[in-house]
Amino acid sequence: MRFAEIREHLSHFRVGIAGAGGLGSNCAVALARSGVGTIVISDFDVIEPANLNRQYYFTSQVGMLKTAALKENLSRINPDIIVIAHAEKLNTKNIPVIFDGCDVIVEAFDKDEMKEMLIETVQTSMPGIPLIVGSGLAGWGKSDAIKFRKIDDTLYVCGDESTTVDEELPPMGPRVAMVANMQANTVIEILMKQFKDYFRV
């Protein structure tokens, strides 16, 4: 299958990304490059210098809202897609509204309790919508510990499922982007599932 055909197919879908930090910004970039038609991003934070070790932003964007900066960066990569940005903190009430109509949702939060809240909300209030979770990406190395797991048709996990970030084991560009790109790759696999017979390895 040619990329032009893949891009045309992906242009008909809408993908939600909850969080525009290390996972969300890098995942959004991969989806924009692939031609996913509409990307809905949500994050209430502003860019700090410390974010630049892993998040897809630039020094000139420090102090900007992540959603505004990401929208700008995505439009520079692919002006043909629609980016809908919500500078809001997500909660159990607004998640089903903000991500209404999304074909797939990506969990891209930092804190474990936010991950839990999003998963519980999407899985109970938005039945049937596939959710791609990132869990376990701290530190460096151990590339072979990062894995992909399908729990069922609506829940997928990318990450090592064992490392937690802390002062001594910070999140860093390579491993965070590995997980973010696995999440993006899973989104595309789901959206391309009708063409799975084309896929030869």
Added chain:
Amino acid sequence: MTIILNNRPEVFDVEHLSVSRMLELKRFTFRMRIIKINGVLVPKDRYDSTSIMEGDNVQMLYLMSGG
């Protein structure tokens, strides 16, 4: 009873098994997790009241901070 826990058979020598009891018996102490039984998510506040039955497919996912 035998259940499927993360795709592997697990035998529990009990008649009744709640989600909380299963976590105790397995000594799963890590708090941040998602549990699904036969594809249905069990909210944390129902771990005591939700029973796991013979043959149930239980999936557990640990949530690690970082993103």
